[in-house]
Amino acid sequence: xxxxxxxxxxxxxxxxxxxxxxxxxxxxxxxxxxxxxxxxxxxxxxxxxxxxxxxxxxxxxxxxxxxxxxxxxxxxxxxxxxxxxxxxxxxxxxxxxxxxxxxxxxxxxxxxxxxxxxxxxxxxxxxxxxxxxxxxxxxxxxxxxxxxxxxxxxxxxxxxxxxxxxxxxxxxxxxxxxxxxxxxxxxxxxxxxxxxxxxxxxxxxxxxxxxxxxxxxxxxxxxxxxxxxxxxxxxxxxxxxxxxxxxxxxxxxxxxxxxxxxxxxxxxxxxxxxxxxxxxxxxxxxxxxxxxxxxxxxxxxxxxxxxxxxxxxxxxxxxxxxxxxxxxxxxxxxxxxxxxxxxxxxxxxxxxxxxxxxxxxxxxxxxxxxxxxxxxxxxxxxxxxxxxxxxxxxxxxxxxxxxxxxxxxxxxxxxxxxxxxxxxxxxxxxxxxxxxxxxxxxxxxxxxxxxxxxxxxxxxxxxxxxxxxxxxxxxxxxxxxxxxxxxxxxxxxxxxxxxxxxxxxx
Numbered sequence: 001x002x003x004x005x006x007x008x009x010x011x012x013x014x015x016x017x018x019x020x021x022x023x024x025x026x027x028x029x030x031x032x033x034x035x036x037x038x039x040x041x042x043x044x045x046x047x048x049x050x051x052x053x054x055x056x057x058x059x060x061x062x063x064x065x066x067x068x069x070x071x072x073x074x075x076x077x078x079x080x081x082x083x084x085x086x087x088x089x090x091x092x093x094x095x096x097x098x099x100x101x102x103x104x105x106x107x108x109x110x111x112x113x114x115x116x117x118x119x120x121x122x123x124x125x126x127x128x129x130x131x132x133x134x135x136x137x138x139x140x141x142x143x144x145x146x147x148x149x150x151x152x153x154x155x156x157x158x159x160x161x162x163x164x165x166x167x168x169x170x171x172x173x174x175x176x177x178x179x180x181x182x183x184x185x186x187x188x189x190x191x192x193x194x195x196x197x198x199x200x201x202x203x204x205x206x207x208x209x210x211x212x213x214x215x216x217x218x219x220x221x222x223x224x225x226x227x228x229x230x231x232x233x234x235x236x237x238x239x240x241x242x243x244x245x246x247x248x249x250x251x252x253x254x255x256x257x258x259x260x261x262x263x264x265x266x267x268x269x270x271x272x273x274x275x276x277x278x279x280x281x282x283x284x285x286x287x288x289x290x291x292x293x294x295x296x297x298x299x300x301x302x303x304x305x306x307x308x309x310x311x312x313x314x315x316x317x318x319x320x321x322x323x324x325x326x327x328x329x330x331x332x333x334x335x336x337x338x339x340x341x342x343x344x345x346x347x348x349x350x351x352x353x354x355x356x357x358x359x360x361x362x363x364x365x366x367x368x369x370x371x372x373x374x375x376x377x378x379x380x381x382x383x384x385x386x387x388x389x390x391x392x393x394x395x396x397x398x399x400x401x402x403x404x405x406x407x408x409x410x411x412x413x414x415x416x417x418x419x420x421x422x423x424x425x426x427x428x429x430x431x432x433x434x435x436x437x438x439x440x441x442x443x444x445x446x447x448x449x450x451x452x453x454x455x456x457x458x459x460x461x462x463x464x465x466x467x468x469x470x471x472x473x474x475x476x477x478x479x480x481x482x483x484x485x486x487x488x489x490x491x492x493x494x495x496x497x498x499x500x501x502x503x504x505x506x
Contacts, residue, residue: 014437015430023483026429030487033421034494040417042409045131046138048146049401052124085148086112093140116145125400135405142403168379175372182365210341217337221330228323234269235316241309258290263311270319407502414498422491 015022086109090096099105115131128145132138265283273280465473 015433018433022429022433025432026425029428030425037417043411045410046142048403139405255294258294266312
């Protein structure tokens with residue numbers, strides 16, 4: 001332990017003997033280091049945060065969906081630091097005062113690409129950070145980038161919509177002309193080849209429609225013929241006249257009621273009521289009672305000639321005439337339709353090329369018509385989108401943290417560097433003095449001399465200092481203390497200058 005203590009005392013003694021060298025080395029290192037720190041340019045960083053709100057007021061049908069909006073925002077974020085946009089920043093800020101040639105503009109743009117960062121945070125939040133040589137310039141560049149970030153999305157999207165709308169308008173006009181030509185060609189063909197034929201459409205369509213009508217007519221005609229046969233059968237079993245009174249043709253109340261019930265029963269059967277229908281059953285029960293009453297009713301006067309007309313027979317006769325007219329009309333319609341089908345069949349067999357040509361014309365027309373309708377629908381969707389974008393913003397931007405001029409530079413950390421230089425200077429001076437002490441063969445104590453030579457040391461002689469020499473040494477010590485104290489004083493002064501410069505820059 002004593003040996004270690006002695007070594008420390010010896011090292012300190014050696015450094016103290018070379019204190020002026022240590023002080024000179026410390027000052028040299030401090031001056032050079034502080035000069036290097038002072039030459040480092042300040043870098044000021046301005047940050048801003050922008051929130052992007054996706055609008056969902058409009059339906060996705062018109063093309064303003066959330067996925068599309070997010071893609072647009074991501075694309076803008078990725079291209080915001082492009083050379084074109086950064087050139088706008090150079091010409092729109094104080095950087096324009098430092099450029100005069102295209103090469104200088106390109107150099108400024110290259111520098112901005114290294115000093116601008118855009119980071120996407122959560123919940124559609126973007127952070128824009130800009131590093132520049134002055135606080136004002138950093139804030140200007142950041143504000144310009146925000147303006148481009150907002151304007152580019154709105155302007156580009158609307159310009160794209162207007163361009164699409166103009167393209168669709170031109171395509172609609174072209175399809176209108178082609179559709180009009182196809183319609184005129186179809187009309188001319190129909191007038192020339194199909195004007196005398198019934199129906200509309202192609203020959204195949206007309207034949208298909210005629211066959212459908214023929215099937216319906218056959219069904220209606222069969223039903224009408226069945227009804228007519230049923231009526232004829234009923235008429236065969238019904239008397240044309242019933243016994244009546246004398247010349248006046250009058251009858252008693254019972255016979256009149258019988259005739260009325262028989263007429264109602266005939267009407268019900270003509271309507272298609274079955275024998276189990278409630279109305280038919282009720283009329284039959286009334287008919288039996290009415291016949292019994294008519295049989296008991298005494299005759300008034302004598303029967304005249306052929307008797308009175310039977311109402312039931314007359315009703316059946318009327319229905320027979322209606323059914324005969326219906327059958328005749330359906331038969332005539334069937335014959336006419338058969339004639340039309342024969343004409344169409346003859347046209348198909350006689351001129352198959354015309355049928356093929358008409359099919360081709362109709363297909364071309366239908367294709368153009370479908371394209372035209374779809375294009376009109378697309379154009380209307382784009383038009384609604386353009387109107388919506390002209391009146392509302394589908395994407396809204398809100399600056400959460402606006403860019404401000406920073407009060408202190410982010411780099412370099414000059415106070416820390418100045419402190420580091422001071423410490424390095426002190427250690428450099430001490431280290432230099434100690435290294436010199438190791439290079440010279442001097443011995444601070446008799447023990448070190450004895451150890452180095454291996455010879456016994458008889459004794460040592462203390463130094464005698466005169467009064468004048470002591471005064472001289474005191475003056476030198478005061479000078480050393482002043483020079484040494486000047487080092488931290490200079491450090492404090494440099495820190496004060498740094499704080500002053502920061503205040504002036506802010």
